[in-house]
Amino acid sequence: MQGIMGDGYITSPGIASLLYDHPCFGTSSGKPRQGVDLQRSDVHDAVSHLLSLLDADPDKIGIIGFSYSAAHAVKAASLDRRIKAVVSINSVIRGSRLLGLMISDRTSADALIWEDSERRRTGGGEIGYLPIYKTVGTPENIAFSPTDEVAEYYLEMQRAEIADGGEWRNGDAIQSLLNIREYNIVEGMKVLTPENLLIIVDKDSVRRGEDWKAFEATGEGGEIVGEFVTIEGGHFDSLTEGRGLEKVN
Template sequence: MKREDIEFTGEGGVTLRGWFYPATDTSGPAPVVVLAHGLSAVKEMYLDDYAEVFAQAGLNALVYDHQNFGDSGGTPRQEVDPVLQYRDFRNAITYATTRTEVDASKVGIWGTSFSGGHVLMVAAVDKRVKAVVSQVPAISGSGVLSRFIRPDFLPHTRAALDGDRLQRFTGGEPTMLPAVTPDPMAQAAMPSTEAYQWFSKTSAERAPNWKNEITARSLELLTEYEPGSWISRIAPTPLLMIVSADDVVAPFELALEAYEEAREPKQILLTRGGHFDAYAGDGFDECSAAARDHFVKHLRA
């Protein structure tokens, strides 16, 4: 499918880069869906497939890399700052609405995993958004990390973060951690065998520019981030939440609890499988179709 390489300005003047997929079978300005990826991931990791599904349904699609990752600018490289990423979602919306192909009154946002949390916050405060899909979302930074770090490891982790803060303060380079690891007992942002297998396979097949590292400070910033606390403010913007029943990377219990706090109009799709099953095979077909139908219903009707 035809797509255009794009760039626009994000927070702090950083250049963000991505792709624009024009809607098919349209005669004038069409709705747009803005998409971004999760923790440490880059746009080549199946976001192009989602964008194509939306474009074929008559929806423009805009995909980009978060700052500090992939093709986008920004330093320190590989640093996850959830507040900057959330604000850049809004910058991406602004850029999209300046394009002649886009009907600025019909904006949808789609986020998965870590960005599944971002879109909850964006939809709660940015009423340019008329429909939102949050897929296998990270609901609570502190909640996720408390499950990933064993209680007896916490003092060591805190000491390492304090050391990294002092190192930066005195002009040193950021301490780096693996994003994933084959050893679930080793220190990493996502110490799960499932995460390691998915990132290793997907980066080898589709995304050679992905790097298996994030800054240690990223973990500290994650603990400050609680996007689920905003979910009750999304209404009346229609929400679709897609939750995997066996998700342990972004724990499904947290997503189900958050969904109960959301107000109508809302809809939930509970799928079988783990966190990464939404990106390929039958899981992709089910999740992409549900998201497509949600956006078509609320943006094209």
């Protein structure tokens, strides 16, 4: 989210922004490193921290998320009425579909998941990781997102994290993949309670139609002022200067 935070959208006068690394990522503590299972609960902790600050207005707490974190934003807001507004950028809608798109070899991926689960159950071996992007030596079709676009984006992220004193590796903890697979934010959208909702989606995703269906599901939890915006390009362009970041801002 560095581009959005640094370009004035959320740092304008009168807006206090809390930017943090999820547990197990970057400069935050926690194990397994780059395991995503604690991220959603940590959103509620972040809201509690904001509300502990003297200058925070409890009636104007908003949350912004990109990709998997956008799904966390929706899920958290559907449970936590302290959250009054949500900005969702290129959200994951269904984790099962995401993994199906990203990991073409389901049989091999499942074998990795259950082998890792059994190894941890019996107390032997280190935490297993699935490469996020393919590199030399990565087995064919075994990477969380084996595309050049993903490799370019995460290599830049790795450089930024290391420069800031954090850490980043090319891998997601395998034990997190089952939780990702069962993720589905549509039910959360149905009971969403924030007063304001902004969904930003890249046009590559719009063609699949899931984001619009999720947006249409909102409102059962109460009256919502919603807006659905599309931008040109692919998944990461909304955070890339000169591609889509300017429209997001």
